[in-house]
Amino acid sequence: MSTIGVFDSGIGGLSILNEALLQSPGHHYLYLADSAHAPYGEKSTQWVTDRSLLLCSWLIKQGCDAVVVACNTATTQAIALIREKFPEVPIIGVEPGIKPASATSQKKIVGVLATQNTLNSDKFKLLLASLNDNCEFIQQAGHGLVPLIEHGILNGPEIESLLHQYLDPMLDQGADTLVLGCTHYPFLQDVIEKVYGDRLQIIDTSQAVVRQLFRLIKGSESKKSGKVDVFSSQDGGILLELAQKLLPHPYLLNAKAQTVSI
Ligand code: DGL
Numbered sequence: 001m002s003t004i005g006v007f008d009s010g011i012g013g014l015s016i017l018n019e020a021l022l023q024s025p026g027h028h029y030l031y032l033a034d035s036a037h038a039p040y041g042e043k044s045t046q047w048v049t050d051r052s053l054l055l056c057s058w059l060i061k062q063g064c065d066a067v068v069v070a071c072n073t074a075t076t077q078a079i080a081l082i083r084e085k086f087p088e089v090p091i092i093g094v095e096p097g098i099k100p101a102s103a104t105s106q107k108k109i110v111g112v113l114a115t116q117n118t119l120n121s122d123k124f125k126l127l128l129a130s131l132n133d134n135c136e137f138i139q140q141a142g143h144g145l146v147p148l149i150e151h152g153i154l155n156g157p158e159i160e161s162l163l164h165q166y167l168d169p170m171l172d173q174g175a176d177t178l179v180l181g182c183t184h185y186p187f188l189q190d191v192i193e194k195v196y197g198d199r200l201q202i203i204d205t206s207q208a209v210v211r212q213l214f215r216l217i218k219g220s221e222s223k224k225s226g227k228v229d230v231f232s233s234q235d236g237g238i239l240l241e242l243a244q245k246l247l248p249h250p251y252l253l254n255a256k257a258q259t260v261s262i
Contacts, residue, residue, distance in 0.1 A: 001026055001027055001226060002027050003029075004028070004213070005060070005068070007059060007071070009035075009038040010033050010184070015187060017031050018249070019206040020213065021247070026224060031243070034055060034232075035232050038147075041116055048073060049078040052071075067090075070209075072094050072182050076118050076121035077121065092213045096181030097180075097205040098127060107176045108133070110176075110179060111177070111200070114179075115142065119139050142166060160195060177202075180203065183206075187246060226251065229258070230243055232258075233260060233261065236260070
């Protein structure tokens with residue numbers, strides 16, 4: 001059994017934890033939400049980098065054998081430095097799935113919904129440049145979505161109005177595929193499907209990220225059942241309530257929740 005740390009600015013990384021529990025439940029998972037400081041999407045690069053290093057270091061001190069940076073924003077700003085600082089620990093990042101999106105899109109027009117920091121980052125620009133095909137990417141920052149999701153609001157008029165504001169212009173420009181480039185957004189998949197039906201194919205990379213995690217720590221799953229502990233820089237109890245609502249996994253019922261000051 002491995003001890004696996006997963007962190008995000010808030011509850012977004014629970015979409016990655018969900019997939020990890022589906023693929024390989026026999027581990028001890030530590031989920032850390034920096035809810036006191038969410039959202040990260042418009043904070044400075046230096047701030048996100050320093051904070052991500054601190055959170056990662058905290059998880060490693062708790063005994064984590066591997067850490068998932070379950071946040072596109074933190075990955076783009078900080079993953080290189082995190083890997084440099086902790087060379088002995090497998091560090092897995094997330095990035096918008098533009099390659100699978102380009103392969104999926106019939107019209108070769110893809111919308112990318114992500115935070116402003118992710119879209120502005122050199123890492124994302126390099127990713128786009130590395131894709132050697134004729135796919136067009138319409139980039140849109142999802143301003144205002146993360147704070148609503150952090151409050152457990154996953155549908156309703158406010159969310160739908162923001163989605164119309166961000167996604168309708170993509171459809172008007174011919175997009176048939178949408179990349180969810182922020183780990184919070186998979187929690188909006190139901191409402192996006194409700195509003196747009198099959199007009200947009202949704203690309204979320206959670207499964208691929210988790211497959212990569214288990215490639216790196218392969219062979220370490222025990223036959224015993226695993227467990228989950230959740231930690232928040234704001235309120236562990238509220239985090240656990242939201243996690244139980246979002247992830248219907250039995251481990252969440254017995255999860256330990258703690259508020260931590262990092
Ligand atoms: N969940 C994050 C991401 O994947 C961060 C969102 C935010 O804090 O703005 O980018």
